[in-house]
Amino acid sequence: MGLDILEPNTCIRGCCTSKSIPLHLRPSSYTLHSPIARGAESVVYEATLDGRKVAVKKPVLSTSEDLDKFHKELQLLCKLDHPGLATLVAAHAKPPNYMFFFEFYESGNLAEKLHIEEWSPSIDQVLMIAAQLAKALQYLHNLGIVHRDVKPANVLLDRNLCPHLADFGLAEYGENLKGVSLENWRSSGKPTGGFHKKNMVGTLIYMAPEILKKEIHTEKSDVYSFGISINELLTGVVPYTDLRAEAQAHTVLEMNYTEQQLTAAVVSGGLRPVLANLELGVPTSILSLIQRCWDENPHNRPSFSDILLELDLVLEQRKSMREGDLFSGKSSVSYNEKVINGGNSTHTYQESISWTAQGEHSSKKASQSTDSDVRIWLESENDALTYYPVLSWGSFATCGRRETMEDAHFLMPHMCNEKDIHVFGIFDGHRGSAAAEFSARALPGFLQNLGSTSSPTDALLEAFVRTDAVFRNELDSHRKSKRVLQKDWHPGCTAVAALIVRNRLFVANAGDCRAILCRGGHPLALSRDHVASCLEERERVVSAGGQVKWQVDTWRVGPAALQVTRSIGDDDLKPAVTAEPEITETILSPQDEYLVMASDGLWDVVSNAEVVSIIKDTVKEPAMCSKRLATEAAERGSKDNITVIVVFLRPVSTAERIY
Ligand SMILES: Nc1ncnc2c1ncn2[C@@H]1O[C@H](COP(=O)(O)OP(=O)(O)OP(=O)(O)O)[C@@H](O)[C@H]1O
Ligand SMILES: [Mn+2]
Numbered sequence: 001m002g003l004d005i006l007e008p009n010t011c012i013r014g015c016c017t018s019k020s021i022p023l024h025l026r027p028s029s030y031t032l033h034s035p036i037a038r039g040a041e042s043v044v045y046e047a048t049l050d051g052r053k054v055a056v057k058k059p060v061l062s063t064s065e066d067l068d069k070f071h072k073e074l075q076l077l078c079k080l081d082h083p084g085l086a087t088l089v090a091a092h093a094k095p096p097n098y099m100f101f102f103e104f105y106e107s108g109n110l111a112e113k114l115h116i117e118e119w120s121p122s123i124d125q126v127l128m129i130a131a132q133l134a135k136a137l138q139y140l141h142n143l144g145i146v147h148r149d150v151k152p153a154n155v156l157l158d159r160n161l162c163p164h165l166a167d168f169g170l171a172e173y174g175e176n177l178k179g180v181s182l183e184n185w186r187s188s189g190k191p192t193g194g195f196h197k198k199n200m201v202g203t204l205i206y207m208a209p210e211i212l213k214k215e216i217h218t219e220k221s222d223v224y225s226f227g228i229s230i231n232e233l234l235t236g237v238v239p240y241t242d243l244r245a246e247a248q249a250h251t252v253l254e255m256n257y258t259e260q261q262l263t264a265a266v267v268s269g270g271l272r273p274v275l276a277n278l279e280l281g282v283p284t285s286i287l288s289l290i291q292r293c294w295d296e297n298p299h300n301r302p303s304f305s306d307i308l309l310e311l312d313l314v315l316e317q318r319k320s321m322r323e324g325d326l327f328s329g330k331s332s333v334s335y336n337e338k339v340i341n342g343g344n345s346t347h348t349y350q351e352s353i354s355w356t357a358q359g360e361h362s363s364k365k366a367s368q369s370t371d372s373d374v375r376i377w378l379e380s381e382n383d384a385l386t387y388y389p390v391l392s393w394g395s396f397a398t399c400g401r402r403e404t405m406e407d408a409h410f411l412m413p414h415m416c417n418e419k420d421i422h423v424f425g426i427f428d429g430h431r432g433s434a435a436a437e438f439s440a441r442a443l444p445g446f447l448q449n450l451g452s453t454s455s456p457t458d459a460l461l462e463a464f465v466r467t468d469a470v471f472r473n474e475l476d477s478h479r480k481s482k483r484v485l486q487k488d489w490h491p492g493c494t495a496v497a498a499l500i501v502r503n504r505l506f507v508a509n510a511g512d513c514r515a516i517l518c519r520g521g522h523p524l525a526l527s528r529d530h531v532a533s534c535l536e537e538r539e540r541v542v543s544a545g546g547q548v549k550w551q552v553d554t555w556r557v558g559p560a561a562l563q564v565t566r567s568i569g570d571d572d573l574k575p576a577v578t579a580e581p582e583i584t585e586t587i588l589s590p591q592d593e594y595l596v597m598a599s600d601g602l603w604d605v606v607s608n609a610e611v612v613s614i615i616k617d618t619v620k621e622p623a624m625c626s627k628r629l630a631t632e633a634a635e636r637g638s639k640d641n642i643t644v645i646v647v648f649l650r651p652v653s654t655a656e657r658i659y
């Protein structure tokens, strides 16, 4: 690279120097493009430096401590040179611009790759990644450096899917760590609160028990986080979020764990994530290695040199096994056989139609005829001034006490590959699951195809109406072809969808699902329930020619005695029970914390305000929050299916994740 070093090559304070990495740059040599990630402490941009694509990490610097931290990180990065670490190619360390220029890693971070792209690496790929990371960590530990934030989100993948450990924001020399903590112990007898907050680093679920117990952090704590991460790679499951019915109670995270309980369970109950298993073809020696990495006692954990020896051995064995197989003609994938069985579910006459597939098919058909572009939704904005929320999302759905599941939902972040457009939806079926299953596939598809012709609001409205029309049409044609034998079967579903276009949040609702926003610590309703007990809705139904009667315990619509007044399907009650949603638009700002959407199974027993207070003491991880809310509703006696989606709208800082 033709970047010349401008002498003297030091930062403004003179504390960072390098022979090979330029530490200040001519403004003409680089250009920042769009942001690719906003972390709790920095924004990362795609950029060009001297004609080469790079990633620029621009830390948020608001206090002099932040500046000290920048210099410390830069000093450290200048000393590092290892293929398993993210490579610093330049820096700018003079006011007003403080930036790190890194090599660009095309395939993003490992957490996204696993959980958003749903990449499931082969065993050999996992072993390769594990070995590469172990080498990088061995190199750091040999220099006396503890990384302190080892997790898949901090592992970047290049185009060949080789891993590069990144994010040295929390890295420290081991000796400094010991010094700091001893000082604290001496001065007050016990570590102070401030000390904990600052030193409880990394993310809770990757943290070693000794850190959770507020004891000293050593390089063996990196080994623990490494073990948790490799197991996550093998299972594809975010630690503590899976719910396998057959797993033993002590290894499954009970759904109602709060942060304190999770911490206590990891520390004293020895709770660990569900271990990858042999059925996946993982060699026993790897399973045992993972377990030793996450041993309670740091001294029992292997060093990275030991880990590398073991990994090399396994890689060697697998290589010779493959060569052996070539000669004997054997296949090494026999473990697959066990997996394929089951599938003898009990279909009833009308459910033998796959409504999910029908929905998928309908939305695909629509997309062939249009040439849509949702990017125009982003165009009207003044980029420099717009607030960018930072999203993370998760969901949880349970049948609850019902025998059948009639809820359906979808998560579609980055709709049409646009990083600032996201859509999420929940459908609560009644009189069967057909309408909900169909809509969960069809509606997002229709919405994608409406970009070029309408505003987000019009597109949402049109997507609801079209989903309803196409569903009723399909049902009709099945009735005609006698695939649906029961003429008086009129399935329907309520629906709520949230569409986020950069800083604008649109919520469309038809029926009694609900969406709320937590703004500045308080719940804000984004939708109104459409039920016959609501006077306005009752009047609308009547003026549209429908009948509303007080029956049993409440107001109900038509002969079907439906409580909701808007829905998709329900063709016996159209047009009075309309599919037209009510739509709200909200401009998001930094005080907006998260969005919660759920079917009425939650709202029947948990109020908006209770949702906020439950999330307050749950690990700030969207899937965990969703699960916790659903469990709470089930415990309170909800008799319905329960589906919850939680979307965080700003990064959750490490401290917030813990307390
Ligand atoms: N060199 C790079 N190439 C490609 N993507 C990158 C690069 N560096 C960072 N990113 C993206 O930016 C994200 C954040 O980077 P990083 O972890 O260094 O920042 P951070 O502010 O410390 O974040 P956190 O909130 O995790 O502490 C990464 O997960 C990755 O998706
Ligand atoms: Mn990070």
Ligand SMILES: [Mn+2]
Binding pocket: 039, 041, 149, 167, 169, 170
């Ligand atoms: Mn960080």
